[in-house]
Amino acid sequence: MLLDNLALFLRIVERGGLAAAGRDVGLSPATVSERLQALEAHYGAALMTRTTRAISLTDEGRLLVAGARRLLAEAEELEAGIRHGTEMISGPIRLTATQDLGRRCVVPIIDAFLAEHPAVTIDLHLADGYVDLVGQGFDIAIRHGVLADSSLRARSLGPNRRVVCAAPAYLKAHGTPRHPQDLATHDCILMRFGQNLDAEWRFRIDGRMERVMVRGRRVANDGGLVRHWCLAGHGIAFKSIRDVDADLASGALVELLKDYSAGETGLQIVYPASAVQPRRVRLLIERIAAAFAAAG
Structure with a gap:
């Protein structure tokens, strides 16, 4: 029962509320509340602060999120090994990636992985804005840029210049x-990341990195749409080379300002720094890393 309550606790955190978590698992809000109270009684600490609009984790609740993920991963790994044998890979994987990179590069990897492991399920979330990896319960994120959250671990997928x-x-x-x-x-066709508009593009001019203000009539929070508009001739875009390499090779797009390098942003797989990851997650991380390395 403790493991079931821990799983329900994580569901509440991921869904942002008791009612939403209850709907997912077929429980009434009252039952969810009772089981949360039982979990708090077991640990002797309040795990969440609840209002009519939102929930927030206490310090003890944040500690339990990481611990619960480890315990459930270990339990699931043990059960899968006993039920299906050590060679059988099964269970869910939740991952998130940017829109354009996800569709073009990650989805083919997932398709091949699912074909190879029919007992695995994938929940893919494509978004160009910030995603709370731990709070929303993702196993893996594929992200551009420098890792800011020290509670996460990262594995490089290689350089990724912008063009x-x-x-x-x-x-x-x-x-x-x-x-x-x-x-x-x-x-210029601009990207919006949450509340931030990417209207300052960086270039190396006379040996120094400088910001150039740009503007345009089209703004989107979807990198795939920015690429689509660019291909349609609606403006100039600032894109990851991995998003447009095929378009540049075919001549559908032309790279501009090559003498003013816009620099590189790292591309990496990010995951919670838990002690245990299910084998299926480890295998998918390896598969993604190998595919990106092969693509250069």
């Missing part, structure tokens, strides 16, 4: 920028 690019049709109609400052006269 300025546009469709030949746009360049024919509006001309080709020769210097980063020329972007001020062009229609």
Whole structure:
């Protein structure tokens, strides 16, 4: 019963409320509340602060989130080994990735992995904004940039430079920028990450990294849509090379301002720093890392 209550506790954290967690598992809010109270009584500490609008974890609750994940992973690994044998891989994996990279690079890896392991299920969340890896219960995240959360672990997937690019049709109609400052006269397609608008693009000019302000009539929080608009000739985009490498190779897009390197942002697999990961998660991490290494 303790493991069941721990699993329910994690569901409450991931779903952000008792009622939503109850709907997922077919329990009434009253029953969920009773089981949460039983868990708090077992540990002798309040695990959550509840209001009519939201819940927040206490210090003890945050400690239990990490511990509960480890305990449940160990229990699940043990059961799978006994029921199916050590060679059988089964169970759910939750992962998140950016929209464009997820669709183009991660989904094919997942498809091959599922074909190889029919008892595994995948819950894929594609989002370009910030995702709370631990709070939302993800096993893996694929992220750009530097790891800011020290409670997570990361494995590099290699360098990932950003490129300025546009469709030949746009360049024919509006001309080709020769210097980063020329972007001020062009229609740029901008990304929004949560509340932050990516309207300052970085370039190396005369040996120094400088920020260039850009503007445009199209803004989106979906990297796939930014790429689609760029391919359609609606403006100039600032994209990860892994998102547009095939488009550049085919000539559908043209790389601009090559002499003003925009620098690189790391690409990495990020995961909670728990002591135990289910074997299925470890295998998928290895598969993703190998696929990205092979792609260069």
